[in-house]
Amino acid sequence: SQKIEQNSEALNIQEGKTATLTCNYTNYSPAYLQWYRQDPGRGPVFLLLIRENEKEKRKERLKVTFDTTLKQSLFHITASQPADSATYLCALDRNQAGTALIFGKGTTLSVSS
């Protein structure tokens, strides 16, 4: 079955540094991959979508890469701020039927000032 792994449950960095989160998947070749942010007690909020034919995508301080050979996506937050502290989830379409987005467990990022 398809499996998504996010490299660590928690990541602690200092303000101003770049945070890098990893998402690995197995047994699947998704057409695209999505990243979401989730704050405690809230629903996930969409951040970025990257397609299999896109190597990199940027949005303000966020950058996502997608390596279909390594079956890996990297999510970067540059010039991190305490307000970036949250859980970040990666997700992909389970079977290209478009009916089920499956999520990783998430990585909780803490940015200290």
Add this chain to the structure above:
Amino acid sequence: GAGVSQSPRYKVAKRGQDVALRCDPISGHVSLFWYQQALGQGPEFLTYFQNEAQLDKSGLPSDRFFAERPEGSVSTLKIQRTQQEDSAVYLCASSFRDRLTGELFFGEGSRLTVL
């Protein structure tokens, strides 16, 4: 409304009780998804609707779980004879497109605690 609305936000049920959780998606959104999120875990897919048609219910954990969307807008997730392992946050999400070709808009969730 401007976003996906879920009610109740919190529900405490005694083991064996039936519960119903409601989701009001964004107006005009074709796709609707239900997810279950246990503490410290990512959301787990339960079921998918395209308008009123339930096209994928492969994630429903048992026949005690039932979802409907009779008029293609509001959806209800019903859990019969609740068990302690059903305790979780139930998230609803909607999307303008049919199937998964874009972002999902999530509600704040309904937190179910089964005693």
